[in-house]
Amino acid sequence: MATISALRLLVAAIVLAITTAFLRLLYIFSTIQPHRNPHVKYPKTTPSHMVIVLGSGGHTAEMMSLMRDVDPRRYKHRTYIVSSGDGFSSSKAFEIEKRIQTKYTATGIRITTSGEDDPVTGVWDIKVVPRARKIHQPLYTAPFSSLWCLVGCLRVLCETARESKVSPGAFPDIILTNGPATAVIVALAAMLLKYIGVAPLWTMKTIYVESWARVKTLSLSGKILLSLRVCDRFIVQWEALSKAINGGTGRKRVEWGGFLVE
Amino acid sequence: MEPVKRRMRRECFLTIGATADFPQLLAAAVSDPTLQKLRDLGFTDLTLQVGELADYFLQIKPVDSKGINIRHFAFNKHGLQDEMRKCQAKPGVSEEGIVICHAGAGTILDAMRLDLPLVVVPNISLLDNHQEELASELEKQGYVVKSDLLGLAGAIEKAIEMKRAAWGRSSGNAGGIARIVDSVCEYEEEVKGRLD
Structure with a gap:
């Protein structure tokens, strides 16, 4: 009689687990057609929930310019993720809101404050995550603080889903970012939630816009996000940069969006 | 050049940026050749944003300003x-x-939005050279004049006389990221909606 040794069983189990994990990864990254919510009719007419990752001064100023024509009547819930100890970013979120609400508020003067609901422009709020890496922090501790940041991002994304004003309990539809260090961790957290099946695949589609200042090379955040392939859309603003990355192979790793800042 | 009417104000504004020290640019701006060139071109005022280098600037501020009214300030928190x-x-x-500015993207955009002649002097002492790449590319496309510290006087004249590409009209991508976000969410395109 053949007996199945414990070792054989273990090997079989591991092979099965790896195969499953790999197939799941393949399924998630399949880009033949976008993952769609079966309960929504397309083209979409219902409001959406958008997450915007803000960073330091330069990134945030550019984000304000990028977002200038975002319609708050469509994206009725806007959640801004900022890093802890970055008080400046919170007031910047208000500046962005001022810019995108002004066109649509009935009076054109009053801008809603964080958490306040408006029948036309919806609601916006701010979530704080721990910093991925402080300035002058020794490099060897960066993995630990990044892990702590990841935990914070997972928590914040789940919180954001619970508090969604667009569809309570549903994860946000869109994550928009332009390259602060936190953005990498937020994108990873979103991917992880989708991978383990907590968040549906049609949620948290990630759009990354490389800074206008990047003409020939990607920023560090851009390089990491591109190599991890976690972005649904990866946009650069200079043709030379898109050519440098896509090369002559016809592979479209990044897309050239023209100058999106003004 | 057309003759310059006297008494008309003509301002040169120089900024070294908020984050990086750039004392060499301040020195170049108040050097004899630069001031002489500004005077020849009919400039009346030179304003400098000097950040934390106010003490340094007072040391190098020339006694003979060649008739140009020189003013400086540290920061302006309103931009x-x-x-x-x-x-x-x-x-x-x-x-x-x-x-005249260092090659910071925010400052460059501020000036281009106002459609002003612009000289960009990249700070080559910074390790990351992506700012220099930005300045070179913008010069190639006719928006700005890129200069080094020694060539500043010549660059000023070049920037004033060049035929500038206009930023607002040529960026050609009205709407920023909105169009892309809408397409990812699969909303109907605005344009189509208007045609219906």
Whole structure:
């Protein structure tokens, strides 16, 4: 009689687990057609929930310019993720809101404050995550603080889903970012939630816009996000940069969006 | 060049940026050749944003300013747009001036939005050279004049006389990220909606 040794069983189990994990990864990254919510009719007419990752001064100023024509009547819930100890970013979120609400508020003067609901422009709020890496922090501790940041991002994304004003309990539809260090961790957290099946695949589609200042090379955040392939859309603003990355192979790793800042 | 009417204000605004020290640019701006060139071109005012280098600037501030009114300040927490507006032409009041800046993207955009002549002097002592790449590419496309510290006087004249590409009209991508976000969410395109 053949007996199945414990070792054989273990090997079989591991092979099965790896195969499953790999197939799941393949399924998630399949880009033949976008993952769609079966309960929504397309083209979409219902409001959406958008997450915007803000960073330091330069990134945030550019984000304000990028977002200038975002319609708050469509994206009725806007959640801004900022890093802890970055008080400046919170007031910047208000500046962005001022810019995108002004066109649509009935009076054109009053801008809603964080958490306040408006029948036309919806609601916006701010979530704080721990910093991925402080300035002058020794490099060897960066993995630990990044892990702590990841935990914070997972928590914040789940919180954001619970508090969604667009569809309570549903994860946000869109994550928009332009390259602060936190953005990498937020994108990873979103991917992880989708991978383990907590968040549906049609949620948290990630759009990354490389800074206008990047003409020939990607920023560090851009390089990491591109190599991890976690972005649904990866946009650069200079043709030379898109050519440098896509090369002559016809592979479209990044897309050239023209100058999106003004 | 057309003859310059006296008494018309003509402003040169220089900024070294908020984060990086750039004392060499301040020194180049108040050097004899630069001041002489500004005077020859009919400039009346030179304003400098000096950040934390105010003490240094007072040391190098020339005794003979060649008739140019020199003013400096540390920071403006409301941004530099108001300062830059003083460089715009106003009929009967001021002639079109010029902005000189380090290669920070935010500052460059501020100046280009106001459609002002712009000289960009990248800070080569910074390790990351992506700012220099930005300046080179913008010069190639006709938006700005890129200069080194020694060539500043010549670059000022070049920037004033060049035929500038206009930023607002040529960026050609009205709407920023909105169009892309809408397509990812699969909303109907605005344009189509309008045609219906």
